[in-house]
Amino acid sequence: MSRLKLFLPLGLFLILVGLLYAGFSLDDPARLPSTMIDRDFPSFEMSQLEDPDTMVTEAIFGGRTVLVNVWATWCPTCKAEHAELQRIQEETGLPIIGINYKDDADEARAWLARYGSPYEFNIYDPQGRLGIELGVYGAPETFVVDAQGRIQFKWVGDVNRRVWNNEFLPVLQALEDQAAL
Amino acid sequence: MRLIPMMLLLKLVAGLLLALSAAMVSSPALAAIEPVEFATPEQERRYRSLIAEMRCPKCQNENLAESNAPIANDLRLMIAELIRDGQSDREIRAFLQERYGDFILYNPPLRADTLLLWLGPFALLLIGVIVVWRIIRGQPQAPQATTAVDEARVRELLGDSDTQTDRDAGSDRQGA
Numbered sequence: 400m401s402r403l404k405l406f407l408p409l410g411l412f413l414i415l416v417g418l419l420y421a422g423f424s425l426d427d428p429a430r431l432p433s434t435m436i437d438r439d440f441p442s443f444e445m446s447q448l449e450d451p452d453t454m455v456t457e458a459i460f461g462g463r464t465v466l467v468n469v470w471a472t473w474c475p476t477c478k479a480e481h482a483e484l485q486r487i488q489e490e491t492g493l494p495i496i497g498i499n500y501k502d503d504a505d506e507a508r509a510w511l512a513r514y515g516s517p518y519e520f521n522i523y524d525p526q527g528r529l530g531i532e533l534g535v536y537g538a539p540e541t542f543v544v545d546a547q548g549r550i551q552f553k554w555v556g557d558v559n560r561r562v563w564n565n566e567f568l569p570v571l572q573a574l575e576d577q578a579a580l
Numbered sequence: 581m582r583l584i585p586m587m588l589l590l591k592l593v594a595g596l597l598l599a600l601s602a603a604m605v606s607s608p609a610l611a612a613i614e615p616v617e618f619a620t621p622e623q624e625r626r627y628r629s630l631i632a633e634m635r636c637p638k639c640q641n642e643n644l645a646e647s648n649a650p651i652a653n654d655l656r657l658m659i660a661e662l663i664r665d666g667q668s669d670r671e672i673r674a675f676l677q678e679r680y681g682d683f684i685l686y687n688p689p690l691r692a693d694t695l696l697l698w699l700g701p702f703a704l705l706l707i708g709v710i711v712v713w714r715i716i717r718g719q720p721q722a723p724q725a726t727t728a729v730d731e732a733r734v735r736e737l738l739g740d741s742d743t744q745t746d747r748d749a750g751s752d753r754q755g756a
Contacts, residue, residue, distance in 0.1 A: 431680070432681060432683075433681070434677075434679060434680065434681040435679075501650065501654075526654075527651075527654045530654075531654060531655070531658055531679060533679070534679040534680050536637035536638045536651045536680070537638055537651065
């Protein structure tokens with residue numbers, strides 16, 4: 400018994416190492432888990448950026464898998480991921496719906512005219528109200544919305560090639576497999 | 581001639597100190613809050629208490645009241661609007677928690693998966709109390725006098741007779 404007690408510090412040390420290992424191997428602590436996963440895309444009614452007279456509602460979802468990308472012209476990371484979104488759209492044909500988040504409409508339209516638009520269309524959210532409904536806390540954020548209009552995945556930060564291959568493709572593959580069943 | 585730059589330097593230092601003290605007086609909590617109008621002082625009190633207890637999702641260690649992040653600004657306005665709409669504190673907390681998760685609450689809910697968070701400190705305190713209690717209880721017994729038997733054994737072990745040690749080892753093995 401007293402012999403076993405000698406191993407107590409070693410045991411405590413190993414527990415500490417385990418905790419630290421788990422703690423430090425966690426993802427970026429700035430990345431919050433989304434509460435929106437597996438929930439319906441929140442209902443909304445907002446105008447389209449490209450054509451302010453056209454109102455958009457959550458009825459645009461359903462029947463197909465889409466990406467929803469929250470972006471703004473004031474967000475440098477959005478510019479960085481823009482080319483990747485264009486590549487994704489061209490190579491996969493996946494529809495991308497933009498949410499132009501807390502932005503100036505004229506600047507946003509000019510931006511799209513200048514760099515090209517990977518978006519099918521953009522929802523204009525100048526107050527960030529749809530953003531709050533979605534739990535957005537910074538741009539860019541990208542959601543995967545399935546054919547039932549449910550949010551399946553959310554990525555905070557830029558979508559680059561690595562993120563696309565490692566994070567998005569498995570989710571999209573799983574959705575495809577589900578649909579095939 | 582050399583006095584003039586000195587005076588300038590002094591003035592500069594004094595000015596900096598003044599600016600610094602002014603910055604310290606206006607607390608960051610007040611600096612970040614934009615003017616929000618409420619119908620009653622009660623609503624304003626609720627607003628201040630809610631934005632103080634909610635965490636900013638962008639800047640990890642600031643509450644909504646202190647944060648200058650755009651999202652904190654938006655959420656403050658949202659909370660003000662919900663208060664004006666007549667929502668209760670509980671409903672407003674639920675509204676934000678539904679969208680931003682437990683993270684937004686500085687006061688985490690007591691649930692099965694947060695039990696360790698709530699009870700952990702008490703468990704550690706209990707362990708500490710037990711350890712201290714055992715140390716205190718064990719102390720009077722610590723300076724134990726060596727008994728006659730011990731002394732005999734010590735002398736025996738210190739004795740350089742090989743045969744005796746062998747015999748002892750042998751008897752140990754028999755005893756085991």
